[in-house]
Amino acid sequence: MTDTHTARNSATNDGFNPAVIAASLSDEYVADKVDVLNKLEPEEAAAVLTLLPREAAIEILDKPELYFSAEIIEALPRALASHLLSGMSADMAADIIQQLEDPARSELMQGLDDVSRVAISSLLAYPENTAGAMMTTEFVSVPSNWTVDQTLEHIRHVERTRETIYAIYVRDPVTRRLVGAVSLRRLISGEPSANILTLAVDPITTLPLTDREDVARLIARHDLLAVPVVDKMGHLLGIVTFDDVIDTIVEESTEDVQKFGGMEAIDEPYLQIGFFEMIRKRGGWLCLLFLSEMLTASAMQHFESELEKAIVLTLFIPLIMSSGGNSGSQATSLLIRALALRDVKLGDWWRVVLRELPTGILLGAMLGLIGVIRIVVWQKFGFFDYGEHWILVALTVATALVGIVTFGSVAGAMLPFALQKLGFDPASASAPFVATLVDVTGLVIYFSVALMILRGTLL
Amino acid sequence: MTDTHTARNSATNDGFNPAVIAASLSDEYVADKVDVLNKLEPEEAAAVLTLLPREAAIEILDKPELYFSAEIIEALPRALASHLLSGMSADMAADIIQQLEDPARSELMQGLDDVSRVAISSLLAYPENTAGAMMTTEFVSVPSNWTVDQTLEHIRHVERTRETIYAIYVRDPVTRRLVGAVSLRRLISGEPSANILTLAVDPITTLPLTDREDVARLIARHDLLAVPVVDKMGHLLGIVTFDDVIDTIVEESTEDVQKFGGMEAIDEPYLQIGFFEMIRKRGGWLCLLFLSEMLTASAMQHFESELEKAIVLTLFIPLIMSSGGNSGSQATSLLIRALALRDVKLGDWWRVVLRELPTGILLGAMLGLIGVIRIVVWQKFGFFDYGEHWILVALTVATALVGIVTFGSVAGAMLPFALQKLGFDPASASAPFVATLVDVTGLVIYFSVALMILRGTLL
Numbered sequence: 001m002t003d004t005h006t007a008r009n010s011a012t013n014d015g016f017n018p019a020v021i022a023a024s025l026s027d028e029y030v031a032d033k034v035d036v037l038n039k040l041e042p043e044e045a046a047a048v049l050t051l052l053p054r055e056a057a058i059e060i061l062d063k064p065e066l067y068f069s070a071e072i073i074e075a076l077p078r079a080l081a082s083h084l085l086s087g088m089s090a091d092m093a094a095d096i097i098q099q100l101e102d103p104a105r106s107e108l109m110q111g112l113d114d115v116s117r118v119a120i121s122s123l124l125a126y127p128e129n130t131a132g133a134m135m136t137t138e139f140v141s142v143p144s145n146w147t148v149d150q151t152l153e154h155i156r157h158v159e160r161t162r163e164t165i166y167a168i169y170v171r172d173p174v175t176r177r178l179v180g181a182v183s184l185r186r187l188i189s190g191e192p193s194a195n196i197l198t199l200a201v202d203p204i205t206t207l208p209l210t211d212r213e214d215v216a217r218l219i220a221r222h223d224l225l226a227v228p229v230v231d232k233m234g235h236l237l238g239i240v241t242f243d244d245v246i247d248t249i250v251e252e253s254t255e256d257v258q259k260f261g262g263m264e265a266i267d268e269p270y271l272q273i274g275f276f277e278m279i280r281k282r283g284g285w286l287c288l289l290f291l292s293e294m295l296t297a298s299a300m301q302h303f304e305s306e307l308e309k310a311i312v313l314t315l316f317i318p319l320i321m322s323s324g325g326n327s328g329s330q331a332t333s334l335l336i337r338a339l340a341l342r343d344v345k346l347g348d349w350w351r352v353v354l355r356e357l358p359t360g361i362l363l364g365a366m367l368g369l370i371g372v373i374r375i376v377v378w379q380k381f382g383f384f385d386y387g388e389h390w391i392l393v394a395l396t397v398a399t400a401l402v403g404i405v406t407f408g409s410v411a412g413a414m415l416p417f418a419l420q421k422l423g424f425d426p427a428s429a430s431a432p433f434v435a436t437l438v439d440v441t442g443l444v445i446y447f448s449v450a451l452m453i454l455r456g457t458l459l
Numbered sequence: 460m461t462d463t464h465t466a467r468n469s470a471t472n473d474g475f476n477p478a479v480i481a482a483s484l485s486d487e488y489v490a491d492k493v494d495v496l497n498k499l500e501p502e503e504a505a506a507v508l509t510l511l512p513r514e515a516a517i518e519i520l521d522k523p524e525l526y527f528s529a530e531i532i533e534a535l536p537r538a539l540a541s542h543l544l545s546g547m548s549a550d551m552a553a554d555i556i557q558q559l560e561d562p563a564r565s566e567l568m569q570g571l572d573d574v575s576r577v578a579i580s581s582l583l584a585y586p587e588n589t590a591g592a593m594m595t596t597e598f599v600s601v602p603s604n605w606t607v608d609q610t611l612e613h614i615r616h617v618e619r620t621r622e623t624i625y626a627i628y629v630r631d632p633v634t635r636r637l638v639g640a641v642s643l644r645r646l647i648s649g650e651p652s653a654n655i656l657t658l659a660v661d662p663i664t665t666l667p668l669t670d671r672e673d674v675a676r677l678i679a680r681h682d683l684l685a686v687p688v689v690d691k692m693g694h695l696l697g698i699v700t701f702d703d704v705i706d707t708i709v710e711e712s713t714e715d716v717q718k719f720g721g722m723e724a725i726d727e728p729y730l731q732i733g734f735f736e737m738i739r740k741r742g743g744w745l746c747l748l749f750l751s752e753m754l755t756a757s758a759m760q761h762f763e764s765e766l767e768k769a770i771v772l773t774l775f776i777p778l779i780m781s782s783g784g785n786s787g788s789q790a791t792s793l794l795i796r797a798l799a800l801r802d803v804k805l806g807d808w809w810r811v812v813l814r815e816l817p818t819g820i821l822l823g824a825m826l827g828l829i830g831v832i833r834i835v836v837w838q839k840f841g842f843f844d845y846g847e848h849w850i851l852v853a854l855t856v857a858t859a860l861v862g863i864v865t866f867g868s869v870a871g872a873m874l875p876f877a878l879q880k881l882g883f884d885p886a887s888a889s890a891p892f893v894a895t896l897v898d899v900t901g902l903v904i905y906f907s908v909a910l911m912i913l914r915g916t917l918l
């Protein structure tokens with residue numbers, strides 16, 4: 001850092017000088033520019049953007065990694081904001097407009113150029129997280145009576161205004177329906193005078209209301225650069241490109257981990273989210289789980305007389321219950337992903353039960369054995385006295401573990417199926433949810449086993 | 460299905476007829492062909508592959524979604540297998556060779572054509588899950604003294620043998636170092652006689668030993684089609700393409716969910732993995748967690764005399780402990796992703812503590828309030844009698860909940876930091892791991908609070 005730089009920086013009250021920041025950004029990659037702006041307040045970022053060349057500002061706003069892009073657009077002078085929105089890819093501009101309220105929203109829409117206004121309006125009509133909302137309308141499409149040479153000439157002409165030119169879509173000149181797709185690599189190797197359709201393949205397409213996860217799966221499955229979105233008549237509405245899909249997959253996997261952790265998904269970075277928003281996202285599930293887990297207190301109350309007679313049984317409650325929750329959590333995580341990757345279908349549930357049953361029994365037996373060893377060692381070496389019926393206590397613990405781990409594995413595996421069957425996302429199943437489910441049953445299994453084995457002795 | 464088809468199908472013992480299957484595949488997308496072969500035994504899939512056109516067989520083997528590709532290659536006649544491996548993209552072929560043992564491995568290597576043998580050998584030298592092991596050596600590279608037209612002519616010539624031609628790499632003709640990258644879209648819009656370097660940009664590169672997650676992050680961050688892998692001298696070794704990165708991200712997110720569920724990651728589909736492999740992947744962690752959770756039994760033994768005096772305290776043990784585990788699981792899931800997405804850095808740990816402390820206290824207070832209401836309602840309406848000191852019991856439960864939820868939130872949030880600091884993947888932190896960690900401390904907090912509040916009355 002030069003002296004001049006420091007001097008300038010401290011010239012403002014809070015050390016913020018938009019001109020210095022704007023100048024320092026000029027040679028950075030756009031992803032790095034976004035990182036710098038993300039550290040500023042929206043108003044500050046807007047001040048920096050006004051000082052950048054228009055093209056650079058548009059490129060930054062086009063990155064989904066820019067937080068608060070809507071707030072930044074709102075903080076800009078309306079005319080400049082509309083100009084930048086018109087230059088952006090229509091899908092990103094629509095995302096921003098969506099987050100704004102009137103009057104900003106309608107004022108900005110009025111300022112757009114005609115082409116952008118039409119494109120953005122049509123995208124705004126699709127629900128969030130669908131192919132329609134993700135797609136861009138800036139694709140290359142040519143009529144099927146063109147030649148390779150005509151198409152290449154067209155591409156050179158429109159290249160700057162298209163999000164991708166690596167897939168070229170061919171439409172019927174009369175019906176305007178999508179009839180084929182040509183990759184740029186095939187195009188440049190083609191005979192210049194050949195008809196474009198001779199190089200085309202039948203494209204894999206999707207519908208505008210398809211869920212973004214399914215679009216991502218399609219692109220990943222067929223290694224596509226882009227997938228065209230068509231209406232029911234076969235007219236091309238837009239395309240979803242691979243980079244949007246990568247963002248989608250990363251976002252979905254963050255949501256899945258958070259949901260599996262037992263909370264509502266958060267779409268802002270950890271350090272950016274507001275305190276009460278955080279409490280809301282976590283508190284809701286936490287309270288719900290707490291209320292369900294209260295059934296354990298009811299179950300314990302039910303067995304109170306047994307507890308009083310055999311206090312030794314209480315010593316193993318946390319150990320046994322947590323094992324059920326752990327095995328359930330394993331099974332749930334396995335099946336959430338298996339369903340998401342389509343390795344397993346809804347109708348395969350009985351195959352899964354047939355796998356989880358023996359798995360649970362064997363895993364439970366392993367833990368049971370360790371539990372017995374623990375009790376024997378503690379008893380024999382005098383670390384603790386489990387009473388005169390300690391052998392029966394050990395047997396109770398081992399038997400209960402087999403039952404509880406088996407129940408946990410099967411219940412944990414079935415939970416994602418049940419959720420999918422009921423129309424929910426299987427990934428809504430969470431480790432705490434499974435643990436709660438298993439805890440209550442686990443207690444009942446434990447005390448039932450104890451009553452069977454210890455009746456007439458301890459109980 | 461026609462009658463002939465059915466008749467043919469039942470002509471073999473087990474209904475498997477490779478000719479019928481091979482014929483039925485001809486019009487399918489390659490991803491669908493892979494699905495069909497995945498349902499067969501490796502030997503059967505090999506029998507089908509021998510009947511397909513060579514190009515189609517290579518395309519299938521090139522898909523990472525094909526399970527057992529190594530077993531299939533091993534089941535093929537050696538000469539055919541070597542021929543197919545030579546035709547595959549070098550990174551995929553190297554993946555297969557890597558999984559084979561001698562003599563198959565060396566026999567197949569000998570059968571490769573010279574170019575493929577050199578390419579595959581060099582890829583085999585890189586450790587798994589690095590850029591070097593993921594990259595393909597089939598890229599387009601031209602010397603920096605060429606013109607746009609020369610480059611286009613070269614691309615048309617080599618197009619069929621290159622994994623992607625959308626990024627063209629420019630090397631110094633003497634030192635052979637990478638000096639620039641040109642996208643195909645800029646190339647086709649360029650002046651034919653212009654020097655290729657006039658269109659080139661300074662490429663974003665990576666090193667061969669870079670972890671595949673970091674490569675994926677780089678591609679996602681800069682929306683790249685491919686990232687070049689260079690050695691320390693700046694020579695281009697290969698490129699990693701976006702479709703490999705999508706596969707990586709999907710695979711990593713499956714691993715992350717499974718690890719978060721408390722097991723070792725499984726790289727085969729749920730219904731394919733062997734029974735004992737499954738037991739090994741789940742049993743290891745389950746036993747380890749069980750052994751750690753035994754500390755809860757020790758803690759309970761320590762408080763045995765208190766338990767005997769106040770059996771009412773045991774009723775709330777599962778409820779209170781699970782709340783600690785749940786809040787910990789939430790915090791861990793949040794921080795695992797925040798660290799993975801680089802929203803939070805290792806040095807930010809104290810910022811996180813400062814967020815989790817008030818969050819935990821407030822969430823704990825919410826649960827404490829619900830707990831108190833439960834005890835008051837049950838006591839007042841005669842559902843259960845918590846004894847004469849029920850108000851103090853309610854106070855104990857509420858206070859313990861605040862302490863335990865706060866501890867759970869902070870400990871759960873710090874666990875991924877601790878793992879990263881120790882050189883482990885923060886995503887190794889799992890919900891059961893956190894729950895176990897919190898359970899033992901939770902019991903100690905609960906009984907300590909009870910001793911403070913109930914000494915002289917119940918205890």
